[in-house]
Amino acid sequence: MMDAAAQQARHYPIAVLAGDGIGREVMPPALEVVESVAHTFGFSVDWVEYPWSCEYYAETGAMMPADGIDRLSEQKAILLGAVGDPSLPDHLSLWGLLIPIRRAFDQYINLRPARLMPGVESPLRNTDRGIDIMVVRENSEGEYSEVGGRMFRGTPEEFAVQEAVFSRRGITRVVTFAAELARKRRSRLTSATKSNGIIHSMTFWDEVFREVMVGYADVDAQLMHVDALAARFVSHPHDLDVVVGSNLFGDILTDIGAVIVGSMGMAPSANLNPEGRHPSMFEPVHGSAPDIAGRGVANPIGQIWSAAMMLDHLGETEASEAMMHAIHTVLGDSDIRTPDIGGTASTSEMASAVLQSLPQRTEPVTA
Numbered sequence: 001m002m003d004a005a006a007q008q009a010r011h012y013p014i015a016v017l018a019g020d021g022i023g024r025e026v027m028p029p030a031l032e033v034v035e036s037v038a039h040t041f042g043f044s045v046d047w048v049e050y051p052w053s054c055e056y057y058a059e060t061g062a063m064m065p066a067d068g069i070d071r072l073s074e075q076k077a078i079l080l081g082a083v084g085d086p087s088l089p090d091h092l093s094l095w096g097l098l099i100p101i102r103r104a105f106d107q108y109i110n111l112r113p114a115r116l117m118p119g120v121e122s123p124l125r126n127t128d129r130g131i132d133i134m135v136v137r138e139n140s141e142g143e144y145s146e147v148g149g150r151m152f153r154g155t156p157e158e159f160a161v162q163e164a165v166f167s168r169r170g171i172t173r174v175v176t177f178a179a180e181l182a183r184k185r186r187s188r189l190t191s192a193t194k195s196n197g198i199i200h201s202m203t204f205w206d207e208v209f210r211e212v213m214v215g216y217a218d219v220d221a222q223l224m225h226v227d228a229l230a231a232r233f234v235s236h237p238h239d240l241d242v243v244v245g246s247n248l249f250g251d252i253l254t255d256i257g258a259v260i261v262g263s264m265g266m267a268p269s270a271n272l273n274p275e276g277r278h279p280s281m282f283e284p285v286h287g288s289a290p291d292i293a294g295r296g297v298a299n300p301i302g303q304i305w306s307a308a309m310m311l312d313h314l315g316e317t318e319a320s321e322a323m324m325h326a327i328h329t330v331l332g333d334s335d336i337r338t339p340d341i342g343g344t345a346s347t348s349e350m351a352s353a354v355l356q357s358l359p360q361r362t363e364p365v366t367a
Contacts, residue, residue, distance in 0.1 A: 010043035012314055015075040015279070017097075019053045021288030022298035023081025029351030030079070030303040033326075034311065036358050037319035048075055054085035054093055054288075063096030069104045072279060077310050080283035081303065086290055102139055105278035107271035108170065109177050110137035110250060111309070112285065114237075114257030117266065118332030120341055124260055129238035131261055134185065136178040136242060137250025139271055141170045144247045166201045166246070171208040177274060178244035179216040185241055187219050192226040192245035192253060205246065230256055258285050263340040265299030268306035270313065282310040299338040300351045301327060326357035 018027040031047060038045050050071070052064040063083075065071075072078060078101065083093050101107070116122055116131040124131075147163035175191070182189040191209045195202035206223055213221045224232065226249045232240065233256045245253055258267035267285035284302030292298060304323060312320035330336055330353045337343020338350050345353075 011046065012043065012076045013046040013048055013074070014310075015072050015078040016047045016049045017052055017078065018049070018081040019083040019288060020055065020085045021082055021290050021293035022286070023083070023288055025293070025296065025298050025347050026284065026300040026303035027079070027081040029300040029347065030307045032351070033304050033323060033354060033358065034307050036355060037311070037322050040322070040359055041316065041319040043316055043319070052097060053083060054088045057088055057093070057096065063093060069100065072101065073105070075279050077279050077314060078281035079307060079310060080281055082284065082286065082288040084288040084290070099144070101281055102271050105280070106140065106273050107278070107280055108138065108140040108173060109272040109274055110139035111135075111270040111272055112137065112254040112257065113268065114254070114261050116261045118328055120262040120266070120331055122260055122262055124234065124237070131237045133233070133237060133240045133257055134181060134242050135250055135254045135257060136174060136181060136244045137254065138170060138174040138246050141165045141167060142247030164201050166204055168208055171205055172212055175209050175212040175244055178242050179212060179219055179221075182219045182242040183216070188241035189219050189221045190229065190240060190243045191221070191223045192229050192243060192249040193223050194226050196225060226253070229253065233257060233260060254285065263299060265338065265340040266301045266305070268302050268309055270306070270309045272313065280310075280313055282306040296346045296348065297339050298347050299340050300347050304351070304354060322359050326354045329357040330354050
């Protein structure tokens with residue numbers, strides 16, 4: 001018999017922002033998959049949907065209402081589809097929605113796995129040793145700061161200044177998170193740097209990295225210049241385990257990671273407030289992809305995998321593992337593929353195959 005407190009603890013109000021383009025196409029399958037595993041594993045979700053998007057901006061002049069952050073703060077987590085439309089410059093959509101959410105909720109960890117799934121072909125030649133990289137990107141400061149400006153606009157003397165902001169606190173906590181994660185995996189941690197050319201911020205990053213790693217003697221830690229590391233993603237991805245990087249370096253490396261494991265459409269991500277003081281946000285990496293929006297061919301795996309990461313963060317580990325097992329089963333044991341990974345299946349066909357591969361509850365859950 002489950003008491004009321006236990007039932008309440010396993011009820012999750014989730015904010016849903018389908019967003020733009022293919023976000024609206026891949027979100028419904030992900031919600032259906034989550035509902036299926038919720039039924040099987042005895043928890044419940046309450047989807048709280050918000051229409052905030054570039055279309056919302058066209059109607060209101062803002063990406064979200066003034067009380068948007070307050071409304072999101074009432075939810076356990078945020079599941080995002082994709083944001084972006086050719087009608088609106090990317091910096092307006094990004095700084096109007098995603099970055100305010102990440103910073104208001106102190107989502108200082110951006111976690112992005114790059115894992116080669118069974119049955120998926122990588123553009124790389126030799127992948128016999130597999131690819132399983134976890135990139136930990138600093139998500140709240142670094143190069144993506146608001147410090148700077150432009151002067152003498154529209155004149156030949158016009159110039160722009162953009163400052164990167166690195167704090168001891170920010171570097172320490174992202175490196176600590178990455179080191180702890182490495183301990184749970186293969187105990188190898190690579191830090192992306194460029195201290196040979198960026199003399200102040202990156203030398204500071206390196207110093208703090210070394211200081212933190214003194215407490216992790218069991219983790220094989222190394223610093224690598226980001227250009228060499230980007231090449232390493234392509235030439236020797238099997239040698240990489242956990243990679244930690246600044247906001248900009250992490251952003252670039254994770255796109256390389258997504259491509260070498262087959263498709264941007266399969267890449268998930270998590271924007272984490274690890275302490276759980278605020279809701280975390282989960283989103284696929286692929287963006288709104290306006291070139292294929294409305295055609296029903298978008299790969300829903302990135303969105304479903306992001307939802308699995310959300311459940312794992314919420315403590316529903318069995319359900320998350322069941323979703324990942326279903327993805328593995330479909331990709332490894334069938335020929336169902338969306339066009340981005342060499343097939344002809346539609347979004348709904350791929351999603352249906354994942355749903356059919358999920359475990360089903362055979363006994364009632366007593367409340």
